[in-house]
Amino acid sequence: MLTVDQSSIIQAPLNTRMFLHGPAGTGKTSAAVERMRFLLESGIPADHILILTPQRTLQDPYLNLVHSPETGAGGEVTPATMGGLARRMLDLFWPLAAGLAGVDNPERPPVFLTLETAQYYMAHLVRPHLEQGWFETVVMDRNRLFSQILDNLNKSAMIGFPVDEIGQRLSAAWNGEPAQLRVYADAQACASEFRQYCLEHNLLDFSLQLEIFRRVLWNEPVVRSYLVRSYRHIIYDNIEEDMPVAHDILREWLPECESALLVYDEDAGYRRFLGADPESAHSLGEVCDQVVRFDQGFVVNPNLQELSQGLAHALAPEDNPKPSPASRETLEPVLEFFSSRFYPGMLDATCDEIQKLIQEQGVPASEIVILSPYLGDSLRFSLVNRLEARGIPARSHRPSRSLREEPASQCLLTLAALAHPGWGIHPARPDLAITLVQAIEGLDLIRAQLLTEIVYRGREGKLTTFEQIRPEMQERISYLFGERYTQLKTWLEDYQREPAQPLDHFLRRIFGEILSQPGFGFHSNLDSARVAASLIESVQKFRWAMEPTLDPDTRMDIGREYLAMLNDGVIAAQYVSAWTDSRQDAVLLAPAYTFLMSNRPVDVQFWLDAGSSGWHERLFQPLTHPYVLSRHWPVGRTWSDADEVLANNTSLARLVTGLLRRCRRKIYAGLTDLNEGGYEQRGALVRSFQRVLQGK
Numbered sequence: 001m002l003t004v005d006q007s008s009i010i011q012a013p014l015n016t017r018m019f020l021h022g023p024a025g026t027g028k029t030s031a032a033v034e035r036m037r038f039l040l041e042s043g044i045p046a047d048h049i050l051i052l053t054p055q056r057t058l059q060d061p062y063l064n065l066v067h068s069p070e071t072g073a074g075g076e077v078t079p080a081t082m083g084g085l086a087r088r089m090l091d092l093f094w095p096l097a098a099g100l101a102g103v104d105n106p107e108r109p110p111v112f113l114t115l116e117t118a119q120y121y122m123a124h125l126v127r128p129h130l131e132q133g134w135f136e137t138v139v140m141d142r143n144r145l146f147s148q149i150l151d152n153l154n155k156s157a158m159i160g161f162p163v164d165e166i167g168q169r170l171s172a173a174w175n176g177e178p179a180q181l182r183v184y185a186d187a188q189a190c191a192s193e194f195r196q197y198c199l200e201h202n203l204l205d206f207s208l209q210l211e212i213f214r215r216v217l218w219n220e221p222v223v224r225s226y227l228v229r230s231y232r233h234i235i236y237d238n239i240e241e242d243m244p245v246a247h248d249i250l251r252e253w254l255p256e257c258e259s260a261l262l263v264y265d266e267d268a269g270y271r272r273f274l275g276a277d278p279e280s281a282h283s284l285g286e287v288c289d290q291v292v293r294f295d296q297g298f299v300v301n302p303n304l305q306e307l308s309q310g311l312a313h314a315l316a317p318e319d320n321p322k323p324s325p326a327s328r329e330t331l332e333p334v335l336e337f338f339s340s341r342f343y344p345g346m347l348d349a350t351c352d353e354i355q356k357l358i359q360e361q362g363v364p365a366s367e368i369v370i371l372s373p374y375l376g377d378s379l380r381f382s383l384v385n386r387l388e389a390r391g392i393p394a395r396s397h398r399p400s401r402s403l404r405e406e407p408a409s410q411c412l413l414t415l416a417a418l419a420h421p422g423w424g425i426h427p428a429r430p431d432l433a434i435t436l437v438q439a440i441e442g443l444d445l446i447r448a449q450l451l452t453e454i455v456y457r458g459r460e461g462k463l464t465t466f467e468q469i470r471p472e473m474q475e476r477i478s479y480l481f482g483e484r485y486t487q488l489k490t491w492l493e494d495y496q497r498e499p500a501q502p503l504d505h506f507l508r509r510i511f512g513e514i515l516s517q518p519g520f521g522f523h524s525n526l527d528s529a530r531v532a533a534s535l536i537e538s539v540q541k542f543r544w545a546m547e548p549t550l551d552p553d554t555r556m557d558i559g560r561e562y563l564a565m566l567n568d569g570v571i572a573a574q575y576v577s578a579w580t581d582s583r584q585d586a587v588l589l590a591p592a593y594t595f596l597m598s599n600r601p602v603d604v605q606f607w608l609d610a611g612s613s614g615w616h617e618r619l620f621q622p623l624t625h626p627y628v629l630s631r632h633w634p635v636g637r638t639w640s641d642a643d644e645v646l647a648n649n650t651s652l653a654r655l656v657t658g659l660l661r662r663c664r665r666k667i668y669a670g671l672t673d674l675n676e677g678g679y680e681q682r683g684a685l686v687r688s689f690q691r692v693l694q695g696k
Helices: 004-010 028-041 056-066 082-092 094-101 115-131 142-159 163-173 179-201 206-215 221-230 244-256 278-287 302-315 343-359 377-389 407-419 429-439 445-455 471-477 479-496 503-515 526-549 558-567 592-598 641-660 684-693
Strands: 017-022 049-052 078-080 233-236 259-265 290-293 335-340 368-372 394-396 587-591 602-607 663-672
Touching: 004 028, 004 290, 017 028, 017 278, 028 049, 028 056, 028 233, 028 259, 056 078, 056 592, 078 082, 082 094, 082 206, 082 221, 082 244, 094 206, 115 142, 115 179, 115 526, 115 558, 142 163, 142 179, 142 206, 142 244, 163 179, 179 206, 206 244, 221 244, 233 244, 244 278, 259 278, 302 641, 302 663, 302 684, 335 343, 343 368, 343 377, 343 602, 343 663, 368 592, 377 394, 377 587, 407 429, 407 479, 407 503, 407 526, 407 558, 429 445, 445 471, 445 479, 471 479, 479 503, 503 526, 503 558, 526 558, 587 592, 592 641, 641 663, 641 684, 663 684
Parallel strands: 017 259, 017 290, 049 078, 049 233, 233 259, 335 663, 368 587, 368 602, 394 587, 602 663
Antiparallel strands: none
16 A cells, blocks of 8 residues: 555656655665656656666565566566676677777777676785785685775776776875875785786786776767667665765766656665665755655554664764654663573574574564674574574575585586696595585485595595495495485596586586486485575586686686686676575574665564674774775874774764664663673674663
8 A cells, every 4th residue: 555655656748857855764776666667657668768776685575566477578677786787788799998998909809707707806906015015904704805906996987987996096095004095005016017017917806897987988979879779767765875976977867868866865875894885875865856665664563663763863873863762662662681601502592592482473584584793604504503493484685605615516626626626736535525415415425524534545546436435334324325426426527527517517517417317416405406406507607717828828717717616716706696585484694784785674583692793893904994095084083992982873873863764663682691601792783782771
């Protein structure tokens, strides 16, 4: 049922440019989806409509309508991000762009880099410098070092300042030990070298794609005319999570389009560390015909709203007016604390309460989320085991989780190494044992280890037959598992007799011909199948990016290079399939910010370890700085401890406000005397709870 305000947005004249803002949960996206339906029903050709969002996962409500049976035949609405739009235009107008962008070989086609392939080339350039002592004061994994240099390049493109100013801006804001200035100089040199290497080899990472589009193509009349004529109607949702360069382009585009609807979430901007700029987004209201605000909430209940206001004021009083003190009668129905001395006790209490909610109160598992600042492997494993022991399905999502950390991908890549002895990669015995557990359905780790010890020749990387095992050992392992092992071994041997194939082709074949068949581990494991699909896509994109740049005389095996890249810790690019889980009726485990970017409300939220400093402290990034590398930080001003505290408190206030606006019924806050590491913590979040409860 639509409200009067929503109907006014949906049925506005077809030549109206509107700026719609309001808190989360007030029906803004619902109105925007229905506006798209109204445009289609009014006779607007679908291919004249552009749906823009900061990331692809936020397009789901629009795609659900586009793909629904009620949508008529004809053209199709174009969903895109600004980065995706830049890539399309570069692909289409490359001869024009290459000639003006300073590319060394404009006659050759571009090679579009993913996050993975960009890190591969960055590693190729930076490793020699590391051996010479660069970044010697930085203690961090190499993949994080590579990604932070790339993040600096991305920030320069998203904010709109030259690449050679990165080190200058970071150094000017630093007020600590002088040795850090050398780190910034090294980071600047690596960023400049990478940019030059890309221009010389027609490699386009995200930053170069965006920079060429904004600096070159957007200012070319033929390109701008093409975009303006192609997309006459724009719906741009969650603009507060997008980069300022995207807002710059829209500011120039809006006067030339027929209609537009820009949707802005108040008190958001959760992706600031990725370049989001809510202030720049809000200024787009100045170039719209109408500015409309929604304030009627459809999600949060009044008691949670009072809690939200109290916490926001306690954390950031300069940005949030002091509300009336919340009474105990107001807070008791919507807020409950549970505490334990040790961390495992808090996890037990969490899972016990979830069991009561599902079994006694009838709350669907899909309406419950467990949130924490970070979701490490041990925490995820502990929660999933506890929930499964209680018969409760669980799913998790961590965009930063590397593909090499997924058991299914470890299985596939270990089998790939065995199938390609020429790579010279011999898996360790424990890795092979775990691979057999994943590959053979029902095989336990004890028997897998026993089988591995007997059949695997580690120095040669070869497997022997099951028939050569002594009968009593065959019985311990079981003939059924022996038969499955023999099938897998025979398949690998048959593959080795064939001409070499690309790694992604091998993965498709072994998944389809053996691992997904009855009796093998991927047959009924949908999560493993999803991981396999992401791995294959990752390998395929890596091969596409590498092949055009290889010297024809070079006999380097791309598959071996990919395995080496994963072993070096290069993370996988984000795959949309990872955000969608077929097990919808399951408790979701996720980092708090990841849940916010899924943009969906739930009935109950569990906030783990509310006393942890991880809820409010920014991760230390020695090579970059999300606040200094922004439009709102004056160049030359130093970043002080007071700035850090203010930024952390403001960020936490936005976080808790966003979470509470996406909760319908109740918040459970978990407390421990000692955290995972055995230390006592009383972070800003638990202190803000105390102030609200005390009426301060």
